[in-house]
Each structure stands twice: as C-alpha cells, then as structure tokens.
Amino acid sequence: MKIIRICVWRFDLPLTKPYWLSGGRLKFEALDSTFVRIDTDAGLSGWGEGCPWGNTYLPAHGPGIRAGIATLAPALLGRDPCALEAVNRAMDTALPGHPYVKSAIDMACWDIFGKASNMPLWRLFGGETADPVAVNSSISTGSNEEMIALIRDAYAEGYRTHSAKVGGSDPARDIARIEAIEAALEHDETVTYDVNRAWTPAVAIQVLNNVGLRGWVEQPCQTLAQCAHVARRVRQPIMLDECLHSFEDHLEAWKLGACEGVKVKPNRVGGLTKARQIRDFGVSVGWQMHIEDLGGSALADTAAIHLASSTPAENRLASWLCHHHLAIDPVAGQGARNSDGFAVPPSAPGLGVAADVERLGDPVAIYS
Incomplete structure (x- = not known):
C-alpha cells in the first residue's frame, strides 16, 4: 500500500464564547484547524486534524501546519502509511522539530492502519x-x-x-x-x-x-x-x-x-x-x-x-x-x-470519524 495523495483543508472553528487562560492574559475566540486526508493506491483513505489552541498558547500556529505539510509531502508520497515508525522517521528527517506539524499526518496514517487491520485504534x-x-x-x-x-x-x-x-x-x-x-x-x-x-x-x-x-x-x-x-x-x-x-x-x-x-x-x-x-x-x-x-x-x-x-x-x-x-x-x-x-471511542475500524468534504469546501492544497 502506498500514499498517492494528500489533501489539506483549512477550517475555522469559532468558540461559543470567548475563553481566557493564564489568569486572563490570553484570550481566544476562534481556532484555525487543518484537516488532512491521505489517499492510498489500495482505495483506503485516512483522516487527521491538527489544531493549535490559537497562536499564543504554544510555539504553534495553524498556518504553520499547512506550510509544514507542503515541506513534508514529497517525503511521504509513495510510502506505506501503515509503516508508522518509518513515516515518522521520514517526517523528522524532512523537517526536524515542529512536532505539531506532523500530528495530522500521523493520525491519518493510524486511521488507514486501523482500516487495513479491520481494528479500531483503541x-x-x-x-x-x-x-x-x-x-x-x-x-x-x-x-x-x-x-x-x-x-x-x-x-x-x-x-x-x-x-x-x-x-x-x-x-x-x-x-x-x-x-x-x-x-x-x-x-x-x-x-x-x-x-x-x-x-x-x-x-x-x-x-x-x-x-x-x-x-x-x-x-x-x-x-x-x-x-x-x-x-x-x-x-x-x-x-x-x-x-x-x-x-x-x-x-x-x-x-x-x-x-x-x-x-x-x-x-x-x-x-x-x-x-x-x-x-x-x-x-x-x-x-x-x-x-x-x-x-x-x-x-x-x-x-x-x-x-x-x-x-x-x-x-x-x-x-x-x-x-x-x-x-x-x-x-x-x-x-x-x-x-x-x-x-466512548468508536469500535469501527480505524479512527471511526470522517470529515464531510462538502462541509469543508475546496482543499487549500493537494499533493500527489
């Protein structure tokens, strides 16, 4: 099984009400989330999501995920998504550090692994x-x-x-x-x-x-x-x-x-x-x-x-x-x-959740 396509969506997630932490010094009203779908030549696809809590909470921000995936994609296309350790080594080689960039990719690979194994992630x-x-x-x-x-x-x-x-x-x-x-x-x-x-x-x-x-x-x-x-x-x-x-x-x-x-x-x-x-x-x-x-x-x-x-x-x-x-x-x-x-986690194979592509709209990037 090989990765043949990586699709990336940007999606805003507004909060129901403003949220303050750190004694009120940090305020948040919306989150910038990145959804990822990895497609394979076996007909299986996996979903992942990366969503920092704003850009002031940790050294991470939504646009950084999408920029990082653009850097990672050439190192991932053609790889077996079920070889999780190899995928992670490839990402760490192509882009040292920046761990938050890699989470959605890793999650999507686990989703595929679960579907290929016919087992839920738990x-x-x-x-x-x-x-x-x-x-x-x-x-x-x-x-x-x-x-x-x-x-x-x-x-x-x-x-x-x-x-x-x-x-x-x-x-x-x-x-x-x-x-x-x-x-x-x-x-x-x-x-x-x-x-x-x-x-x-x-x-x-x-x-x-x-x-x-x-x-x-x-x-x-x-x-x-x-x-x-x-x-x-x-x-x-x-x-x-x-x-x-x-x-x-x-x-x-x-x-x-x-x-x-x-x-x-x-x-x-x-x-x-x-x-x-x-x-x-x-x-x-x-x-x-x-x-x-x-x-x-x-x-x-x-x-x-x-x-x-x-x-x-x-x-x-x-x-x-x-x-x-x-x-x-x-x-x-x-x-x-x-x-x-x-x-309770789903018992369907893989993650058990798939995003609605129509709800997400057009991808901001497709790598193939």
Missing part, C-alpha cells in the same frame, strides 16, 4: 475493550462567581472533574479564588487548578502553601526547572503540560521528580505514535495522565479518546473534549462525545 493501542473515558470540563478565567457558575453548569452535564484557569501576580486573589471554588464543590467533584505557566516560583509556593485542595495543580511555572523547584516545596500533586514537548522532556521530568502526572497531547508531541510512546513510559513510572488534544473538532478529540481508553484505568485521568467549546461541528454525529460525564 485495539491497536493495546486496549481490550472500548473503555469509557471520564471527561473533564475546562473553566475559563473569570470572577469567583463566574467560574463557580461554569462549574455548576458543567456538573449538570455530567462532568465531575474540572480544569479551572487561575494564575497571575496577585497571590491573595488566587488564594481567595481557589478557596471559593473548593468551598462550592460537591462531594464527588475535583478541580485541577491550571496555571498555564502564569506564576513565578515564589508566587506558586506562596499560594499553594496557603490553600487546601483535593485535586491537582497544573503547570504552575514557565519552565520544567521552575516547576520542579515548586514541586519540592508544596504538598499538592503537580501535573505538567506545556513544558513537555518530547519524550526526552518527559524523561527529564521524571528524573527531576517534577510531577506525579502529565497531560499527553498528540498535537503537541508530534502525533499518536509519539503520544503512545510517552503514554507507555508514563505507565511504566506510575504517572497518572490526562490524554487529550490541544484543540480541534470531535475528530481530533476522538483520536485522543482512543489512546485514553486503551490506557490502564489506574493511570488514566479524565480527558478534555475541545468540541464542547465550539460553535460549529464539522463531523456532526460522529466520534467520542460526552454522555453523562464519559466518552
């Missing part, structure tokens, strides 16, 4: 059954009252795990915010306080040593070294996210004892192939993991849910579904969706 990733995956809400920065109202709305939709955005240079404000949220929780709820790198180490230590909470603290500071410094001086479990871009970063985090868990996001680390390697490492060292993607429609969400579902329950935390925040749905009725706080 099975190929090691799962025995399509285990339901708990889903978590994502609560934008706002006033204490606004954030608590959003948590109560999410609870009514089945969410029992929440990610609340905090952070900034005012320790007293964050202490008050965390205390207010904790006091408003039901007995079966937990909150991860996601700082998105917005604290200095001193502020992180001051805030966390003055609050009691039942959940996690995520990415308190900018760098891995800073987060490791904080982790040694507070009692709350630390979750790392934005400072981990490669397997080597995850290995270093483990060596430093910088965290008890990580977020594994295929688009950030280069695709499902590399996300699975990191997931397996996390299992081996006893981490707990949120497995979810950076952004995108239910297509990208479903790929991550396949990987999450196949992860041992003791290592698996809840997954965020970006499509919950979108005003439009380019894969309506398909994929893993929230059903009373859980999402």
Whole structure:
C-alpha cells in the first residue's frame, strides 16, 4: 500500500464564547484547524486534524501546519502509511522539530492502519475493550462567581472533574479564588487548578502553601526547572503540560521528580505514535495522565479518546473534549462525545470519524 495523495483543508472553528487562560492574559475566540486526508493506491483513505489552541498558547500556529505539510509531502508520497515508525522517521528527517506539524499526518496514517487491520485504534493501542473515558470540563478565567457558575453548569452535564484557569501576580486573589471554588464543590467533584505557566516560583509556593485542595495543580511555572523547584516545596500533586514537548522532556521530568502526572497531547508531541510512546513510559513510572488534544473538532478529540481508553484505568485521568467549546461541528454525529460525564471511542475500524468534504469546501492544497 502506498500514499498517492494528500489533501489539506483549512477550517475555522469559532468558540461559543470567548475563553481566557493564564489568569486572563490570553484570550481566544476562534481556532484555525487543518484537516488532512491521505489517499492510498489500495482505495483506503485516512483522516487527521491538527489544531493549535490559537497562536499564543504554544510555539504553534495553524498556518504553520499547512506550510509544514507542503515541506513534508514529497517525503511521504509513495510510502506505506501503515509503516508508522518509518513515516515518522521520514517526517523528522524532512523537517526536524515542529512536532505539531506532523500530528495530522500521523493520525491519518493510524486511521488507514486501523482500516487495513479491520481494528479500531483503541485495539491497536493495546486496549481490550472500548473503555469509557471520564471527561473533564475546562473553566475559563473569570470572577469567583463566574467560574463557580461554569462549574455548576458543567456538573449538570455530567462532568465531575474540572480544569479551572487561575494564575497571575496577585497571590491573595488566587488564594481567595481557589478557596471559593473548593468551598462550592460537591462531594464527588475535583478541580485541577491550571496555571498555564502564569506564576513565578515564589508566587506558586506562596499560594499553594496557603490553600487546601483535593485535586491537582497544573503547570504552575514557565519552565520544567521552575516547576520542579515548586514541586519540592508544596504538598499538592503537580501535573505538567506545556513544558513537555518530547519524550526526552518527559524523561527529564521524571528524573527531576517534577510531577506525579502529565497531560499527553498528540498535537503537541508530534502525533499518536509519539503520544503512545510517552503514554507507555508514563505507565511504566506510575504517572497518572490526562490524554487529550490541544484543540480541534470531535475528530481530533476522538483520536485522543482512543489512546485514553486503551490506557490502564489506574493511570488514566479524565480527558478534555475541545468540541464542547465550539460553535460549529464539522463531523456532526460522529466520534467520542460526552454522555453523562464519559466518552466512548468508536469500535469501527480505524479512527471511526470522517470529515464531510462538502462541509469543508475546496482543499487549500493537494499533493500527489
């Protein structure tokens, strides 16, 4: 089987309401998503999606994906899409770095591999059954009252795990915010306080040593070294996210004892192939993991849910579904969706989701 064509679409995904993180310093209103379809000479096609969360959250942006695919395409045409490791080596040779560029290609190849094997991705990733995956809400920065109202709305939709955005240079404000949220929780709820790198180490230590909470603290500071410094001086479990871009970063985090868990996001680390390697490492060292993607429609969400579902329950935390925040749905009725706080991956061969070409419109590029 050989790749004969790569089609690329650009698609805007507006959010239902503006979203703030990092203590309100970063605002997002729409996402720039790239959909990819890989066609083969065997008549099988695979779909992938790459969608950075804006262009200020990480060193990634939507136009960069499409420019990178133009660079990668000549190295991919004629290759066997089922040879996943070889495909990834070819991409890393043709374009060192830029992992976010490669995720949609890798996802589409996994979709083809699953169809050729007549197995869903969760099975190929090691799962025995399509285990339901708990889903978590994502609560934008706002006033204490606004954030608590959003948590109560999410609870009514089945969410029992929440990610609340905090952070900034005012320790007293964050202490008050965390205390207010904790006091408003039901007995079966937990909150991860996601700082998105917005604290200095001193502020992180001051805030966390003055609050009691039942959940996690995520990415308190900018760098891995800073987060490791904080982790040694507070009692709350630390979750790392934005400072981990490669397997080597995850290995270093483990060596430093910088965290008890990580977020594994295929688009950030280069695709499902590399996300699975990191997931397996996390299992081996006893981490707990949120497995979810950076952004995108239910297509990208479903790929991550396949990987999450196949992860041992003791290592698996809840997954965020970006499509919950979108005003439009380019894969309506398909994929893993929230059903009373859980999402189940499809059991059809491959990804189990295909974009509607008529909805996407004309491709912005075709490589053949």
